[in-house]
Amino acid sequence: MDSTRRSFIRGIASAGASTVAAVALERTGYLDTATALANTAEPSDFSAFRAIAASSADAFEVPEGYAAKVIIGYGDQFANEDGTVLTYGFNNDFLAYFPLNGSDEGLLFINHEYPAPFFQHGVTAAASKTAAQVALEQESVGNSILHVKRGADGAWAVVSPSRYNRRITGAGPVHRFTGPLADNPAYPGIGETAAGSLANCSGGITPWGTALSCEENYQDYIGYGWTAARTGTPDYINGNGSDATTQPAKYGWVVEHDPYDPSFVGRKHTAPGRFRHENTAFRALANKPFVLYMGDDIANGGVYKFVSELPYRPGRREENLRILSSGKLYIAHWDPQSRRTFDAPGGTLTSPTSGTGYWREVAESELVDTNARIAANVGAAEFQLHYATNRPEDVEVDEDGTVYVALTNNSTANDTHGSIRRLREAANDPTSVGQSAQFTWEDYAPGGPSGRADEGEQGFSSPDNLVFDKAGNLWVVTDISSSVLNNPANPNAYHRNNAVFMLPRSGPNAGVAFRFANMPVEAEATGPYFTPDEQTLFINVQHPGEETPNKGGVYGNPQTYTSYWPKGSKTTGQNPSAPIPSLVAITKLPDVEPDPDGDGGTPPPSNVIPAPPTGTPAPGKDGTPARLSFVSAARQNLASLTGGGLDFKLRIDEPATLTVTLYGQLTTRTGRRGKPRRLARVTQRVNVSGDVTVRLRPAATLRVLLRRERVVPATLAVTATDAAGNKATRTKRLSFRRS
Known part of the structure; x- marks a missing residue:
């Protein structure tokens, strides 16, 4: 068994946390260039979206x-x-x-x-x-x-x-x-x-x-x-x-x-060295040494791998807990040169984009301050030519063993936009080391303006964390320094705020970066991670408004802060408040196919945090979206739904306009469940806070279809829009059965 992080995640989706399943994945994605709608042959809830434009707004933005x-x-x-x-x-x-x-x-x-x-x-x-x-x-x-x-x-x-x-x-x-x-x-x-x-x-x-x-x-x-x-x-x-x-x-x-x-x-392992570790990515072959790949996140830092002394034994946890205590560390030696160099910031590339290399062993005496001691031992000129790279941040390993390295940027090499480099081990053996075992490398996806016309495809800059989805797409978050974000004089001004991108890796648009999410002012997205079923993408939003103390900010006076996210928006002046690094969960709202009653069947609205429009908050409110919750979801039976309708009780903490939509999956002619379609919708104005009851009843044509069903999986989606235009969305899963 050969497992990587991605195969491990795929495995626990079906087998639980203690099992690793290495599954080969065929990657046959495609992308519709006319609409910038990302899609794949093995779709997940995050592999099909309409790319969004770059933004400098103080908001967390996701696609419709x-x-x-x-x-x-x-x-x-x-x-x-x-x-x-x-x-x-x-x-x-x-x-x-x-x-x-x-x-x-x-x-x-x-x-x-x-x-x-x-x-x-x-x-x-x-x-x-x-x-x-x-x-x-x-x-x-x-x-x-x-x-x-x-x-x-x-x-x-x-x-x-x-x-x-x-x-x-x-x-x-x-x-x-x-x-x-x-x-x-x-x-x-x-x-x-x-x-x-x-x-x-x-x-x-x-x-x-x-x-x-x-x-x-x-x-x-x-x-x-x-x-x-x-x-x-x-x-x-x-x-x-x-x-x-x-x-x-x-x-x-x-x-x-x-x-x-x-x-x-907690165990601090000295065998993998002491440097500015960004991350680790493993490759594990049963009964073979365990391998960790790592980057030294510093301009002119090296790329490393650790090869354990003990073998990896699937299912023998106590033994595996000792794996990182002993082994050898190696640093990548790149030929013909290690750094991606340019004649000027944002200028012309002056270095090769592919080559070979090998892994040089790191001596025990070099472990305590690895970068400096290796540089001293091989010589500064040699280190810069063959070991130094352009800020190696995230490293990830694909299921086939290919190693992807996010090289963020490097001012000493005039590399403004960075790139994603990939490395293939000699004979696909992660334990191969020494000059006789040559790996090959290429700069797979360069950062910088793409020259493409569509607003969601204009390219990424300064790649940081990477993650694969189950369809084989590569997701990238960017790390442009807050001090240069949105600076018209900077080569990456086109990028605006930091963002999240998806890169299909096969098909006619393999390598094209499609913008999926925008970060608030002076923030970066970090730690992207899917749940095993890929119904949720977790993202951390780090350091929003971090330039505040450098731009005249006064502690305790939020109006002087450069970001108000997530409780407000500097862009609209809404709810001045301290910016807060936060954990965000992104989910996809139900896809909807056209309604038989001809009313369009549009999907529930997406949610932007906080994405307030220009306007004045309602009197007495702080400008944040209304708090919305479900009190009861009525009796979930088809007879009531197809009769007089069903009552749903909601609770809201301020006056707002409610849009309540019920989606259901009906049986198709082949006997399978179709895509969620809109069964009923009602818009209701609520003038006071507290509990409110909303009745939903499908149209006559839909009631006929529903009477043929025994079970209908459904989703109730509720959007509350307050006086300032802020929106809060909640969804609830339901299941209607024939009594």
């Missing part, structure tokens, strides 16, 4: 027919079943879904990369911070483990309290080191344990059901004022270069956690 909802944001509280109250951290980045009940209930493992002193307490000068302010920052980084569940209405929520809910912060709990540098007298700055975890950027999963969290920019924390005087420990000094041998090197490692086991002690 999709809904996006914030699940949790910084400062929100949740609880463990022992009564411990936990606070969701800042700047959420990597996330992974670990099933408890298939795709409807699971655990989200989430990284919190770094604090934001301005938004947290207002003091940005490190020397001026108090110990309490530093402690607040310590508590805001690390990891969150969230128990989440999808309700009957399709909406996701945190289950609280839950035995699974917990936080790992920059102050604790204690983690243990493993591998050759743990408790090694030659490296006294490491020792046996570390307090907590920090700088948690991206990460990965393992086929034995653990999460790997990557500590990236660990060097920044003294700059935050995390001194021994304020924290009580020198551990945050983070020695580099020659200092790393004797000074603390407690952070900068790949850290393993078990989301399913609240008692698990």
Whole structure:
């Protein structure tokens, strides 16, 4: 068995969290260029959409027919079943879904990369911070483990309290080191344990059901004022270069956690090296060494792979939990040169776009400060020519073993837009190393303007996290620096806000980037992750409004902030409020085929967070969408539906216009379920808050068809539009049966 993250996810969709199923996937996607409607031969709910235009609005935007909802944001509280109250951290980045009940209930493992002193307490000068302010920052980084569940209405929520809910912060709990540098007298700055975890950027999963969290920019924390005087420990000094041998090197490692086991002690693995880890991507062959691919997210950083000493044994979890403790680390040596170079920013490419390479072994003495020590040992010129790359961020492995690397950008090489590079191992053997085992590489998808006319196809810039869907499409989120976003003088001004793209990998438009979602002002999307059934795409929105302190923002005065998302919109001036890094769930609303009664059968409206139009909020309201909930869904029987109709009781917290639509799947002539079609719709004005009853009755032609059915799966979709034009959408799954 040869498994990767994608085959692992596909496997747990049908077999549960403890089983890995490696399934070959034929990729035969196509794209309709006339309409920019993405589609695939093996469709999922996220492989067919109408691409959207670039935007600079302070809103989270998705295509028509999709809904996006914030699940949790910084400062929100949740609880463990022992009564411990936990606070969701800042700047959420990597996330992974670990099933408890298939795709409807699971655990989200989430990284919190770094604090934001301005938004947290207002003091940005490190020397001026108090110990309490530093402690607040310590508590805001690390990891969150969230128990989440999808309700009957399709909406996701945190289950609280839950035995699974917990936080790992920059102050604790204690983690243990493993591998050759743990408790090694030659490296006294490491020792046996570390307090907590920090700088948690991206990460990965393992086929034995653990999460790997990557500590990236660990060097920044003294700059935050995390001194021994304020924290009580020198551990945050983070020695580099020659200092790393004797000074603390407690952070900068790949850290393993078990989301399913609240008692698990986090493990910081020294064998995969210490550098600015972005993420991990595995390839696992049964009874063979386990392989991790990693990138060093720094301009001119290297691409690495770790080959374990112990073999991967499917189903033998306790043995596999020792895999990352021993093995060899290797760095990619690229020929004819490693960096993608240009004659000027946004200019002409001056380097090859393909070549060969091999994996050079990293010595134990190079593990503690890997990048600097390798560069010193091979020489600066050699390192720049054959090892340095353009900010290798995410690395992912396709089911066929091909490795994809997101090279974000690199000003030292005049690479403004970055690219996606792919690498194929010699003989497709991930354990192949040394100069006699040559891999091949090519720059598969370059960033930059595409030159295409359609507004949703104008190209991506600065690729970051990558993920595959089950149809084989490659999804890409972008990481253009907030300081240059929407700057007319910058080559990537065409891109506007950061975004999410889908790239089909076969058919006439393979490699074309189709824009799926837009981020709010100065934010980036991170950690894209599908549930196994691909009914939900989770996205973290990181650092909205982060340029506020550099653009005259005044702490405590939201009107001076550069973003108000998710509670408001800077673009429309609606509800000035502090921007909040948040977790978002994107779902697809029901597809609808034409109605037999000829009224169009349009799908339910999509949801944009917050996507308010220009206007004044209703008096007494804060400008956020109305709160809408289901109270009861009536007796779900076909006799009532085809008779006098059914009453549905809803609850709303402010006056609004309700659009209530019932969709159902009728049996086709072949005996199969057809696409959801609109059965009934009513629009009703609600002038006061509280409970409201809405009656739905299908048209006569539909009632005739419904009387032939024994069971009709259905969805109730409700949209509330308040006085300011804000929209809130809820859906509820139903099933009508013949009495």
